[in-house]
Amino acid sequence: MKHTLSVLVENKPGVLARVAGLFSRRGFNIDSLAVGITENPDVSRMTITVDAEEHPIEQVTKQLHKLINVIKITDLDAEKTVARELALLKVKSDAKTRAEVMQLAKIFRAQILDVSRKTITIEITGTFEKIDALEQLLQPHGVVEIVRTGRIAIERGEK
Amino acid sequence: MKGSEAIIESLKVAGVEVVFGLPGGMVIPLYDALYDSDLKHFLVRHEQGAAHMADGYARATGKTGVCIATSGPGATNLVTGIANAYMDSTPMVAITGQARSDLIGTDAFQEADITGITEPIVKHSYLIKNPNDISRIFKEAFYIASTGRPGPVLIDIPADMQLAEIDYKPAGKIDLPGYKPTLKGHKKQIISAAKAIAAAEKPVFYAGGGIITAGADKELLAIAKLMKIPVTTTLMGLGGFPEDNDLSLGMLGMHGTGYANYAVTHSDLLIGVGARFDDRVTGKLATFARHAKKIHIDMDPAEISKNIAIDIPIVGDARDVLAGILAELKKMKRDPKKTAQWLDQVIAWKKKHPLHYKDEKGSIMPQFVIEEVNRITKSNAILCTDVGQHQMWSALFYKHLKPRHWISSGGLGTMGFGFPAAIGAKVGCPDKTVIDIAGDGSFQMNIQELATAVCYDIPVVVCILNNGFLGMVRQWQELFWSKRYSETVISCQPDFAAVAEAYGALGMTITKKQDVGDAIRTAIKSKRPAVLDFRVKPEENVFPMVPAGKSIDEMIGGHKT
Numbered sequence A: 001m002k003h004t005l006s007v008l009v010e011n012k013p014g015v016l017a018r019v020a021g022l023f024s025r026r027g028f029n030i031d032s033l034a035v036g037i038t039e040n041p042d043v044s045r046m047t048i049t050v051d052a053e054e055h056p057i058e059q060v061t062k063q064l065h066k067l068i069n070v071i072k073i074t075d076l077d078a079e080k081t082v083a084r085e086l087a088l089l090k091v092k093s094d095a096k097t098r099a100e101v102m103q104l105a106k107i108f109r110a111q112i113l114d115v116s117r118k119t120i121t122i123e124i125t126g127t128f129e130k131i132d133a134l135e136q137l138l139q140p141h142g143v144v145e146i147v148r149t150g151r152i153a154i155e156r157g158e159k
Numbered sequence B: 001m002k003g004s005e006a007i008i009e010s011l012k013v014a015g016v017e018v019v020f021g022l023p024g025g026m027v028i029p030l031y032d033a034l035y036d037s038d039l040k041h042f043l044v045r046h047e048q049g050a051a052h053m054a055d056g057y058a059r060a061t062g063k064t065g066v067c068i069a070t071s072g073p074g075a076t077n078l079v080t081g082i083a084n085a086y087m088d089s090t091p092m093v094a095i096t097g098q099a100r101s102d103l104i105g106t107d108a109f110q111e112a113d114i115t116g117i118t119e120p121i122v123k124h125s126y127l128i129k130n131p132n133d134i135s136r137i138f139k140e141a142f143y144i145a146s147t148g149r150p151g152p153v154l155i156d157i158p159a160d161m162q163l164a165e166i167d168y169k170p171a172g173k174i175d176l177p178g179y180k181p182t183l184k185g186h187k188k189q190i191i192s193a194a195k196a197i198a199a200a201e202k203p204v205f206y207a208g209g210g211i212i213t214a215g216a217d218k219e220l221l222a223i224a225k226l227m228k229i230p231v232t233t234t235l236m237g238l239g240g241f242p243e244d245n246d247l248s249l250g251m252l253g254m255h256g257t258g259y260a261n262y263a264v265t266h267s268d269l270l271i272g273v274g275a276r277f278d279d280r281v282t283g284k285l286a287t288f289a290r291h292a293k294k295i296h297i298d299m300d301p302a303e304i305s306k307n308i309a310i311d312i313p314i315v316g317d318a319r320d321v322l323a324g325i326l327a328e329l330k331k332m333k334r335d336p337k338k339t340a341q342w343l344d345q346v347i348a349w350k351k352k353h354p355l356h357y358k359d360e361k362g363s364i365m366p367q368f369v370i371e372e373v374n375r376i377t378k379s380n381a382i383l384c385t386d387v388g389q390h391q392m393w394s395a396l397f398y399k400h401l402k403p404r405h406w407i408s409s410g411g412l413g414t415m416g417f418g419f420p421a422a423i424g425a426k427v428g429c430p431d432k433t434v435i436d437i438a439g440d441g442s443f444q445m446n447i448q449e450l451a452t453a454v455c456y457d458i459p460v461v462v463c464i465l466n467n468g469f470l471g472m473v474r475q476w477q478e479l480f481w482s483k484r485y486s487e488t489v490i491s492c493q494p495d496f497a498a499v500a501e502a503y504g505a506l507g508m509t510i511t512k513k514q515d516v517g518d519a520i521r522t523a524i525k526s527k528r529p530a531v532l533d534f535r536v537k538p539e540e541n542v543f544p545m546v547p548a549g550k551s552i553d554e555m556i557g558g559h560k561t
Ligand SMILES: Cc1ncc(C[n+]2csc(CCOP(=O)(O)OP(=O)(O)O)c2C)c(N)n1
Pocket: B386, B387, B388, B389, B390, B391, B413, B414, B415, B416, B438, B439, B440, B441, B442, B443, B465, B467, B469, B470, B471, B472, B473
């Protein structure tokens, strides 16, 4: 099962290495990891997605807690969170297919960032699934390169 | 003030009296400041020795041990010692020199990324990048090392940080938002535990090193006596419960006593305290204490339900939690006969499966040497060990009565630990008799520290159980690998007594059983560092033994023949 861990850490050197090292040491593959500062400059947030069962995820969370620089960990409940990811896709496209590719992008509310003779570069924001869907539709044209940020997520406000 | 002086000042503020180390290029400024200070420094012959000495000092005294090494090879030589302290939760601060901060990352001379290398084996680490942080970092380091579940903290200090002129300010209040160990046990859980204990007919305490760290031995004894509950300890927990008490089952696990393993297997309530359900204790997990409800009291939440599902988890300091349970039990209606039948069963197991060995004419049995050490020191020595068969015999055939009198490498199983740890223990407890039970293999891994012991006149008695083998590995080969002794025969053994004498220590070789006691007495009386080379029976095995992957009640050699 996919888990999204939202980890608040002190903004100190070596924290990323410690967190990432802990996952690999305990036998976890990180699907994605995004780090950025928060509203408090002394604190950073890591959003980590991992694929794991309940018991091991509880173990890794407890181990993470033992890192001195880790302040708080939340295993985000998918129902109560909004998650987004940003991706940049460079797709093969010439004069003949340009319109079709741009049309697809439009349906997905993606932005066109760059157009060249042979390619189009698209920016898309959305859920993991939405990005996958667009990628698949573009696949027949030939996706030259794809760059994804990894998931970031935030809990919804109280109802 | 210079950074290096700030380091010395910070050590004093932390209450440090002794440090173990060896200088080098990147700690010359620090050693220069040390030169004028009244900190007692012990110069070792290998940095691994310094780390183990700091470890032994910490285990014997309960204080935080400190070791110092230079950058690069000095720092990497500490690594085994740091890992050892980590596995056994010893409070330790390791200080390493580092290449100048402007050279870090350039593969400078003797640069090693020691914070990176030790990342998985420290409780925390620091690389000092601003000399004004020195007092704060040292204060935090000692606090982190010694509180909660203790462990090693590394401080890596580039040479320019030691040289910098700073405006020294004592550290302010500790502010670690991510570090808040839970000390007090949850009241409701404590009450549930007390109820479960009062209701149990076949309860067993399974006590680990946490009892000793927390100083919870009195509370453990009080509950055991009040409720008539037998107690088994892990290797790390030896001394946490007096083995001369009828309720003592000795050690459990792979080389545990038959009665401890049977009691755990047949118990209806297992009360784990400060122990971590390690594979050397549990054997096959699926069958471990399979009929028992399980209580687990531990400082470290990550240990709870890590290996085995727990019914009543309690996070907190073992002493606080046990005191809480004791208070609850005293308030409750208790049936003093509740465990009577169970205790009869335990006595029957003790009768049927006592610890024993077969004496052999003309041989010195290794177990006999341990019994003699026990007799002569009246179970009152600090007993340190290396790793192997001799370690297990020391665990089994010595009567462990008091906390902090047993110092052995449990989690990492580090050959070469015992002798330097014994030196550290003796430094910390000069009035105690300190004995190191060594293996002929293990002792040679840090034999160079004989120089340290002689130089500072640290009278530790090393008893080598010299069997001519890497005995524990040989035992496995004998039992499970058709006696194919691949590289476990130690040929070309040195004359240990002569080596000891060459270093300036007392050396003796003992080949006859009747000389064993005299040799031990002479060595202790000499008040000199001493090495006793006991030529013991070469192919003796440690029994009982639970083969790898078996349930702990499936022991071999657990019956008296
Ligand atoms: C540093 C290290 N290397 C290897 C081992 C594996 N090992 C465990 S026990 C043992 C044999 C130890 O021999 P000795 O010190 O003579 O003790 P004995 O078992 O003979 O009493 C070995 C090699 C270890 N525990 N530590």
